[in-house]
Amino acid sequence: MPDVLIKKCLFPAAGYGTRFLPATKSIPKEMIPVVNNPLIQYGVEEAMAAGIDSMAIITSAGKEALKNYFELNEKFEQQLADGKQLDQIRHIIETCNFSFAIQEEMKGLGHAILTGAQLIGDDPFAVILPDDLCYAPEQGVLSQMVDLYMKHQCSIVAIEEVPQEETNRYGIIAGDEIEPGLIRITDMVEKPDPAQAPSNLAIIGRYILTPDIFDIIRDTPPGRNDEIQITDALLTQVKQSGGVLGYKFNGRRFDCGTPPGFLEASNFYFENQLY
Ligand code: G1P
Numbered sequence: 001m002p003d004v005l006i007k008k009c010l011f012p013a014a015g016y017g018t019r020f021l022p023a024t025k026s027i028p029k030e031m032i033p034v035v036n037n038p039l040i041q042y043g044v045e046e047a048m049a050a051g052i053d054s055m056a057i058i059t060s061a062g063k064e065a066l067k068n069y070f071e072l073n074e075k076f077e078q079q080l081a082d083g084k085q086l087d088q089i090r091h092i093i094e095t096c097n098f099s100f101a102i103q104e105e106m107k108g109l110g111h112a113i114l115t116g117a118q119l120i121g122d123d124p125f126a127v128i129l130p131d132d133l134c135y136a137p138e139q140g141v142l143s144q145m146v147d148l149y150m151k152h153q154c155s156i157v158a159i160e161e162v163p164q165e166e167t168n169r170y171g172i173i174a175g176d177e178i179e180p181g182l183i184r185i186t187d188m189v190e191k192p193d194p195a196q197a198p199s200n201l202a203i204i205g206r207y208i209l210t211p212d213i214f215d216i217i218r219d220t221p222p223g224r225n226d227e228i229q230i231t232d233a234l235l236t237q238v239k240q241s242g243g244v245l246g247y248k249f250n251g252r253r254f255d256c257g258t259p260p261g262f263l264e265a266s267n268f269y270f271e272n273q274l275y
């Protein structure tokens with residue numbers, strides 16, 4: 001078995017960021033900084049820490065700032081008396097390969113992932129939703145999942161317990177615990193009402209997907225909110241292969257998709273000098 005099988009990470013970043021209007025009228029939400037680094041940078045660094053060097057970013061029209069951020073800008077650097085603060089981003093740009101695809105219509109997370117099919121090709125790959133910022137001091141969450149993938153060779157979703165009344169904000173899974181913290185999934189539902197939720201185990205924005213998922217998404221009809229949901233496609237994969245795992249990751253996750261979560265993350269990253 002080769003040492004590292006997961007070499008590519010997909011970042012769905014095409015959404016309009018309506019919860020951060022008016023800022024997101026002209027700034028992509030993923031470019032809003034947690035302290036001084038844009039949100040997406042933390043995701044890219046987490047992917048790098050998992051041994052990934054190919055970043056595929058799904059954007060939409062008007063979000064050119066994302067692409068610009070991952071390009072060298074020598075002219076700008078030359079004008080700075082001290083460019084030290086750019087060392088980190090320069091290192092990222094020099095180490096990784098970035099590719100971009102435009103999602104023309106907002107038809108859901110499954111559709112966003114399918115938009116990246118050509119950038120990914122025929123290998124298993126990771127997905128990071130930049131809104132979910134994960135802090136894991138010993139080993140990054142994606143790196144934990146890559147290790148698990150090496151052992152189990154199937155799709156894996158990161159999960160955490162959420163209050164029952166919040167199940168309608170997440171994909172929710174159910175299944176059998178095959179070892180502590182690892183669940184063989186038997187059911188998954190996108191944003192169920194608390195009364196209908198099969199558990200309170202929520203999917204958070206880290207996935208490892210096997211490439212057969214693309215064909216499954218192509219055949220997946222719109223679901224919750226009339227959007228093509230990755231949760232529905234993964235349930236089909238469960239039925240076809242029986243081998244999708246839910247992993248209770250080690251670490252802390254901040255929901256930066258909402259202003260309170262963003263603020264909590266900013267305070268935590270500032271206080272702990274994690275920027
Ligand atoms: C998406 C997924 C959902 C998952 C969540 C994690 O929802 O559809 O299954 O639980 O990300 O953040 P969104 O937050 O994009 O509505």
